[in-house]
Amino acid sequence: MGLTALCPGTFDPVTNGHVDIIRRASACFDAVIVAVLENPGKAPLFAVEDRVSMLKEAVSDLEGVQVESFSGLLVNYARSKDPDVVVVKGIRAVSDFDFELKMAQMNNHLTGVDTFFLPTSPQWSFISSSLIKEVVRFGGDIAGMVPPHVEERLRETLSTGKD
Ligand code: PNS
Numbered sequence: 001m002g003l004t005a006l007c008p009g010t011f012d013p014v015t016n017g018h019v020d021i022i023r024r025a026s027a028c029f030d031a032v033i034v035a036v037l038e039n040p041g042k043a044p045l046f047a048v049e050d051r052v053s054m055l056k057e058a059v060s061d062l063e064g065v066q067v068e069s070f071s072g073l074l075v076n077y078a079r080s081k082d083p084d085v086v087v088v089k090g091i092r093a094v095s096d097f098d099f100e101l102k103m104a105q106m107n108n109h110l111t112g113v114d115t116f117f118l119p120t121s122p123q124w125s126f127i128s129s130s131l132i133k134e135v136v137r138f139g140g141d142i143a144g145m146v147p148p149h150v151e152e153r154l155r156e157t158l159s160t161g162k163d
Pocket of ligand 1: 037073102
């Protein structure tokens with residue numbers, strides 16, 4: 001049996017950087033599960049159902065990619081999905097690596113699940129969901145940094161002051 005890649009995140013909302021990592025993971029692994037953390041602690045802008053539906057639309061052209069939500073520990077969710085699962089994370093910069101390395105080591109210590117790091121493509125390395133939201137809040141242009149349907153949802157949501 002082949003390996004399944006689990007791409008976890010908050011995805012509040014999905015950006016083109018996330019889509020790039022999911023696309024490249026789908027070219028390397030037999031299947032990909034995109035796992036959206038419910039994460040009420042981070043007070044996300046979008047409800048988990050909305051984050052999942054925006055992601056589903058963003059990766060609809062990719063075969064073998066499923067999008068699901070989860071809560072609790074990633075490794076418990078990973079084990080419940082597939083014994084041959086590995087976590088795949090994008091690394092934008094050395095500053096990401098610092099924390100991602102600790103999470104990867106903790107996840108491996110807890111259950112033996114391994115993490116593969118993919119370097120973010122340079123054209124997306126400055127993008128984060130937080131920065132995207134800030135730019136929209138202050139009226140800036142985010143065209144080309146998120147899928148068009150996500151741009152539309154951001155404008156609708158943030159222009160009503162619902163953040
Ligand atoms: O997009 P994010 O917010 O950087 O993603 C972080 C995420 C969701 C991958 C991470 O916070 C996570 O796995 N959370 C689930 C809870 C968990 O397993 N915590 C222990 C990590 S060692």
